[in-house]
Amino acid sequence: MDALLLSLDLLTTTMIVPMAALGMLFGIFGGALPGVSPSITMALLLPFTYTMDPIPALVLLAATYVGAEYGGSIPAILIRTPGTNAAAATLIDGYEMKKQGRAGEALGISLYASTIGNVAGILCLILLTAPLSSLALSFRPTTYFALGVLGLSVIASVSEGLMTKGVMAALIGLMIATIGTDPVSGVARFTYGSANLLSGIPIILVMVGLFAVSEVLEQIASRRRWEQVQASSSRLRWPSWVMQRKIAVSSLIGTGIGIFCGIMPGAGGTVASFMAYNEAKRFSRTPEDFGKGAPEGVAAPEAANNADAGVGLIPLLSFGIPASNSTAILLGGFLIHGLVPGPVLFTRDPTILYGLFTGLVVASILLIPAAFLTLSACIWLVNKPKPYLMAFILALVFTGAYSINGDIFDLGLVLAAGVFGLGMRYFGVPMLPTILGLVLGYMIESNYRRSLVISGGDHGIFLEDPIGVVFLILSVIFLGLSLVKEFRTRRPAAAGS
C-alpha cells in the first residue's frame, strides 16, 4: 500500500508522465530505423540526461527501451528489415502479411502482442525485484567479486560466436576500466602522462562509440538499400475480437518465453523471439501457415521480445549487473547521477526504483496511442535516404558526447571506440562483454582487493563465502563447458556484428 501511495505521489510531483511519453516516442522512432538498436537509441539520449533529475532521466531511458522494442517490428513488417535484432523473427510472417495487403493488420497484431508482453514483463519486474535484491543484502565483498566474475563468464559464454572471443571482449572492457587512477593507492595507471585520462575513460563515451558509431560506419560501408514504404497501404488496424482469440495462445506462449529469457543473462530478446516463434508453431493448430503470413507468427515473437525487455531489468535492479546492451546503457544512466543499482539503492532510496516502475507502467499504457500517432512519422523517417539518416546519427552522437564535458578529447575517444568497435565486428568479437567488463571492472577489482585487505592478503577468504564459492564454481562450469564444445564441434561463429 505504501508503495502504491509513493507511486501515485511520484506520478503527480515529478516529470514521469512527460518523460515516459517522450521516451516512448523517441524509442519507437529509434527502433523503427534499421540498424539503430534500442541500445543505440538509448545511448543517443544519455548525454541529454546529464542535467535532469534521476527519476525523469531513468524513466526517459527505460521508456525509450520499451518503445524501441516495439518500434523494431515496423520496418520488419513493412520493408523486411528488422529495426532491432529481436524483430527478426517478426518479419518472417509479418512481411508475408504485408505482401498480401494485410500490413495494417500485421502492425495491429504486433502492437497488441507487444502490449501484452510489455505489461506482463513489467509486472514480473515489480514483483521480483524486491525479493531478489533483499537476497543480495547478505552479499559481502567476496560475494560481489564472485558475482561480477559470474556475470562476465555467463555473458562471455552465451554471446554470439566463440566463448574465447567473448572472454577477450570482457577482458578488453576490464582493461579499459583500469585506465586512470588506482582506486586503492591513487597511483596513475596507463595514463601516459595525459591529464584527461586520470579520471578514467567515461563509460558513456565507450558505449556510444562501440554501439552507435561502429554501427553507422558499417551501415555507410554497406551496399544495402532500404525498401520504400507506401504509407497509404500501411494504416495500423487494432485486431478484432476474433483475431484476438486466434492469437491469444501464441501471445501467451511468447510472453512466457520472453519472461524466462529475460531472467537469463545473455539470452536477450532475439533468442526469446525465435524460441517463441518455434514454440507457437509447435502448438498451433495450423503450423503449415507459419511462414506464409500466420498472425500467430507475428504475435508470439513480439510478445516475447517485449516481455523480455521488462524482465531483463531484474538482474540490473536487483544485483546491479546488466544482462544486455540496453540495460548496460540504463546502468550508465544510473551512474551519471551517482547511483549504483542493486540492493543498497533499494533500501537507501527506494523512491528512485518506484519512480522507475511507475514510469514503466505509464509507458506501457502510452504504447498504444503512441504507436497509432507515430506510424506515419515512422514511415516518413524510414523512407528518408539512408545517407541523410546516417549523417544525422553521427552528428547527434558527437554533439551529445561534447555536451558531457565540453572537451574535444571526448569526441576523439568516441571515434576511437567506434573504430575499435568496427574492428570487433570484423573479427566477430561480441560487444556486450566489453561493456559489461567496463561497468563491472571497478566493482570486481575493488571488491577483490577489499577482500584481501580484510584477510590480510590471504586468498582463502574467497573460499569462506559459500555463496561466492557457488558463483565461482558456476563461472568455471560455464566457461569450461563452452571451451570443450569449441574444441569438439564446429560452432557457428558470429557474423561481423
Add this chain to the structure above:
Amino acid sequence: MMKDLILGVIAVSFGAFYMREASRIPRSALGDAVGAGGVPLVLGIVMCVCGVLLVARTLWLWRAGTFVPAAVSDVFADPGRLFVMAGGMIALTIAYLALLDPLGYLIAMALYLAVVIQFQRVPLSARSLLVAVGGAIGLWLMFDAFLGIDLPKGLLAGVL
C-alpha cells in the same frame, strides 16, 4: 580461418604488451597486497591465454577438416570497400574534430554533414546543402539554445 589466427596473434601480442606495462606501474606505500599493477597483470596473462587458445582451436579444427569460417555480413566480405568507406569516414571525422574549435560548431557541423552526405554518393544539390545547413542549425538550437550547452563559437563568436 585467417581472421581467427590473426586475432589470436593480436591477442597474444597485446596481452604481452599489457603485462609489460602493468609491471611498470609503480608500487605505492599506500598499496595493498596486490598493488595497482596486480589485477592488470592477471588480465594480460588471461588475454595471452585466450589468444593461444584461439590459435590452437583454429589450427586443431583446420587439421581435423571441421573448421567452418564465420558467416560474415556483406560489408566484411568486401574488405576493400570497407577500408575505403570506413577509412574515409574516419578521416572526415578527424577533420571535423580539428576544425571544431577554429571554425565553431555551426560552420564545422554544416560542413561535416554536407561532406558526409556527399561521401555516401548523394549528388551535390540544393536539397543536400539545405539539409546540412538546416541540420546544423537545428542541432545548435537543440543543444546550445534549448539545453544550454556551450558549443564552440569559432568564427561566429561576435555574432552568437
